Amino acid sequence: MKTTFISTQAVSSATRLSIMKMQAELAKNSKELGSGRWADVGLELGNKTGRTVSLRQDFARLDSIKDTNGLVMSRLDGSQAALEGMLKMAQDFSASLIGVRTGDTGADVIQDDAKNNLQALIASLNTSIDGEYLFAGIDTDVRPVTDYYATPVVPGTGPKAAVDDAFLTAFGMAQNDPAVINITPAAMDAFLNGAFAAMFDPAAWTDPTTGWSSASDQNVRSRISTSELVDTSANANEAAFRKIAMAYTMVTEFASSNLSEGAYQTVIDKAAEIVGEAISSTTVVMARLGTAQERVKNANDRMDVQMKILNTHINDLELVDPYEAQTRVTALETQLDMAYALTARAQQLSLLNYL
Incomplete structure (x- = not known):
């Protein structure tokens, strides 16, 4: 016959272990009640755990792409705002060129306008957001355009020096020399279409010594969804910007009142032609970026739907029944209260009370 050792300490120890177990269970159920999800998903789901892990990875990836798309949209919005300003200036300048084709007063006015517009163009092409230049192509940390x-x-380097040298080579004098009145319309036309135009060709435009641009020809490509890569920038080397810079520089440097009327009109007519081409090219760039904006928006809408579906499946696997969780918490709290009471009563038991 076997007897069981009974003592106050044994009863107290057993009760204490029971309380610790209930406290741990209460903490677990309270966490589930507060979060609405299983405290230990792996323990509850068993072999289904891999599915919820996979669903969460897909959800996190989509969420990360959406965050990136927010930055992409900021870059596109900033680029479009800069392009709209460039386009408006070019359109106004085109209208001004028509009004100043003749007259000495017009020459001074249009030269000032061209200089201001050129400075504004350079500032727009050097626009940056969060330390990244919008028109630098993939070299977003490099200032794209030199200040003319x-x-x-x-000394002797940069686009301004190159323009001055080209004019001096072509005519044997500086732009502000009174003798420029002797330049014939044919000679001016040949210069504008020859040596001067060549300075705005892609190779000359990016020449490290005499060129304007340090931007990359390669635009930024962004992943806007799990299956889409889109060009999401423009760069300062595009034809639109080279042409508009060419027109502003042409008028700033050569549309002097010292020219003969024929040579002056040649400069204005050529500038008007180039500005017209630049306006058309700028709208093409804006349309391209607008298409990218629309694709990003559509990608975000599709990902919202996908994320909603994924979240539904995750919830089906991981969510607990809040009423059941509340019932378990209430029951455990009641059991703990009873255990605390029994422990207190057991601690008061002593043989000395019966001697």
Whole structure:
């Protein structure tokens, strides 16, 4: 016959272990009640755990792409705003060119307008958001366009010096020389279509010594969904920007009142032609970026639907019944209260009370 050892300490220890177990269970159920999900998903789902992990990875990936798309849209919106400003300036300048084709007063006015517009163009092409230049192509940390009017670090370099040298080579004099009145319309036309135009060709435009641009020809490509890659930027080397810079520079440097009327009209007519081409090219760039904006928006809408479906499946696997969880918490709290009471009563038991 076997007897069981009974003592106050044994009863107290058993009760204490029971309380610790209930406290752990209460903490687990309270967490589930507060979060609405299983406290230990792997324990509850068993072999279905891999499915919920996979669903959460898909959800996180879509959420990450959506966050990136927010930055992409900011870049596109900033680019479009800059392009709209460039287009408006070019359209106004085109209208001004028509009004100043003749007359000495017009020459001074249009030269000032061209200079201001050129400075504004350079500032727009150097627009940055969060430290990234919008028109630098993939080299977003590089300032894309040289300031035409800034003093170069190395004397005789930069686009301004190149323009001055080209004019001097072609005519044997500087632009502000009174003798420019002797330049014939044919000679001016040949210069504008020859040496001067060549300075705005892609290779010359990006020449490290005499060029304007340090931007990359390759635009930024962004993943806007799990299956789509889209060009989401423009760069300062595009024809639209080279042409508009060419027109502003042409008028700023050569549309002088010192020219003969025929040579002056040649400059204005050529500038009007180039501005017209630049306006058309700029609208093409804006349309391309607008298409990218629309694709990003549509991609976000599709991902919202996908994320909603994924979230539904995740909830089906991981959510707990809140009423059942509340019932378990209430029952455990009641059991703990009883256990605390029994423990207190057991601690008061002593043989000394009966001696």
